[in-house]
Amino acid sequence: LACFVRAPQPVQVWLDHISVEITDQVAVKTYHCTFLNPNARAVVGGVCYMELEPGARVHDMSVVVNGQEAQAEILDVEKANAVFQQIVKEGGSPALLEYYGNQLIQTKVPRIDPQGTVTVKLRYTTLLEKKDDLFRLQVLNTNPKSDMKALKSASVRVAIRSQLPIKNIYSPSHNIRIGEQEDWDVVVTWSEENYLPKEPFVLYYQTAENPVDASLLAYREAGEEGHFMMMVSPTMGRGAGAIQEADILPKDVVFCVDTSGSMIQAQKLEQAREALRYCIKHRRPGDRFNIVDFGTGVRTLSRQGLVPFTPETRRAALKHIKNLAARGGTAIDDALAVAVSQIGQSDRLKMILFATDGLPTIGERSPQAILDNMAQRNQDDIRLFVFGEGYDVNAKLLDLLALNHRGDAEYITPQEDIKDVISRYFDRVGSPIMTDVRVEIEGLSTQDVLPRRIADMYRGEQVILYGRYVGAGRKTVRVSGNFRGETKTFTYELDFPEVSESERNAFVPRLWAGQMVDFLMNEIRASGKEDPELVQEVTYLAKRYGIVTPYTSFLMVEETCNEPLSTQTKNFAAQLRGDGKLLGKADGYLGVWNAKQQARSRRATNGASTAMYQQATEALKQEGRDATAMAAIRYVGNRCFYNSGKVWYDSRYDVTQETKVQNVEVGSREYLELLTAQPNLAKYMAQGDVVVEVRGQWYRFDNQKRG
Secondary structure, rough: EEEEOOOOOOOOOOOEEEEEEEOOOEEEEEEEEEOOOOOOOEEEEEEEEEEEEEOOOEEEEEEEEEEEEEEOOEOOOOHHHHHHHHHHHHOOHHHHHHOOOOEEEEEEEEEEOOOOEEEEEEEEEEEEEEEEEEEEEOOOOOOOOOHHOEEEEEEEEEEOOOOOOOEEEEOOOOOOOEEOOOOOOEEEEEEEEEEOOOOOOOEEEOOOOOEEEEEEEEOOOOOOOOOEEEEEEEEOOOOOOOOOOOOOOEEEEEEEEEEOOHHHHHHHHHHHHHHHHHHHOOOOOOEEEEEEEOOOEEEEOOOOOEOOOOOHHHHHHHHHHOOOOOOOOOOOOHHHHHHHOOOOOOEEEEEEEEEEOOOOOOOOHHHHHHHHHHHOOOOOEEEEEOOOOOOOOOHHHHHHHHHHOOOOOOEEEEOHHHHHHHHHHHHHHHHHHEEEEEEEOOOOOEEEEEOOOOOOOOOOEEEEEEEEOOOOOEEEEEEEEEEOOEEEEEEEEEEOOOOOOOOOOOOOOHHHHHHHHHHHHHOOOOOOOHHHHHHHHHHHHHHHOOOOOOHHHHHHOOOOOOOOOHHHHHHHHOOOOOOOOOOOOHHHHHHHHHHHHHHHHHHHOOOOOHHHHHHHHHHHHOOOOOOOOHHHEEOOOOEEEEEEEEEEEEOOHHHHHHHHEEEEEEOOHHHHHHHHHHHHHHHHHOOOOOOEEEEEEEEEEHHHHOO
């Protein structure tokens, strides 16, 4: 829901709190929107508008203004568009064009005292949009992003009850929390103080009978290849088809922890003990485990290898943990060798949780040799999850150990608690539902599908695949893996569009590009050398889609964002070496900080858009620039825009296109005619002074001449 007041003096949204209760397909939406009159003296009254998606059918609507029932009218798309055009024609901000093409609910706000507030409560019932078995909800499209005005607070709560099992809960826009509450199968929540709007809140979820099911989000423009995002998950929540204890696969786990002399600093060893205690106390019946600790030498809890989880082994493990002492050097290679040797051949999920705070100082010290040795030893597809503690670790070594062995790397800064990070991670991977997952798509040509090796599936999470495709139509998809102790295949029919009907899934190509940039940079990093083709592809994708990493942040700064690709490729190549860079020194503060940012970006699923802005903000800080990401880069539909000289430039623009740009003044007759003829331009026009390419023509919508 977008909400704004049209008044003689500025009025802004101050609070926006939304509750949605969904039973099967019926949604009851309640909005509490508080407006602030920031003027010191003027009493302001006006007309309040609240957004409705086109085609939405509303029942039982009520509008309350400061506790009093108010009259309200629904304006259809044509009437709503006329309101927006009139605002711009009269010299108002084009920012409101972000809402162009939607219906509006209109009501009067008679009086807001100076620096006072008024609260509008809107409640109505509607049917959720549904395609096949995938539902979509959009709310919280508040304060246009180009206005750069923060709300004091905002929140969304979505409670879902369904007769069918719920799967694949996903938000591309916000970092949601998924929980359970009495009387509801699933409750999704999000909240933020001092919230700067970036995207509407969008939520997808699926209902399906299969114990494991797949859903697809795809986007394709005419004449272009398509991009897809496939989600596969078990049932989520406490409702129909809820995961039972018998559905969780048993696993073999070795906890391999650094107890070298440096672990005595900053209570790191005590935090590591607490992390181990947590993991031991949260083992599942049927699991087997062992503990390997290392300094100069390597020790184990059990010399006979893995032990079952029993009261006796639990007591022995807790005693072993209590007796851990920090001493000696760091024998990483020896420790990994012993950890692998503890795990025998079996059909179980096998994993090592490896934590260290230092560089290899005992035994094999060459990072490449350690990687090669681990590759030779791991013949049983053991997953390796790695935790780097502090800044004295080799981030490249730890990243590649994890990525080469179907795991993940996490970096724990001195300000973070080791126990909190490791226990939270163990909760994630502690309940495997399906392992050795494979996906086949029949009758469709796919390219650059990532990740190359699909992750295991855990309770409460989904596996996500990103890729490009050629061809179209309804295709058979088969997902197979180890489910409930046997090889199981699930078959689905999913629709890959030839041309997308709307831009609702326009974020998908950007998410694919983010995964591709990460993959290519790791290929460069692993090879240890500059590959011209990979360097150019990373530069192109990062600039085109706005993929800001610690290594590509130079692309977004206004001095360089409009340079030709050839120049930017040379700039990227020149930045490959040096402390903390892809081909430079991998330890120390900068190396670990960069690796931590990349790991966070790699794991981002829910709230991927927010994560991209967050990473851009961090990159600006690293560049020493005092600016927010929203002031430098914006994601609009399938486009990315960079700010240079207070003008927003389409990421596909460079200085060689300057002579091709047609100037159109904002609010002019030509401007309004273009808006009427091509309504899809509205979201770009909303950025204000913007240079954008549409159907082969470059335009500059010039807002500066209006003052």
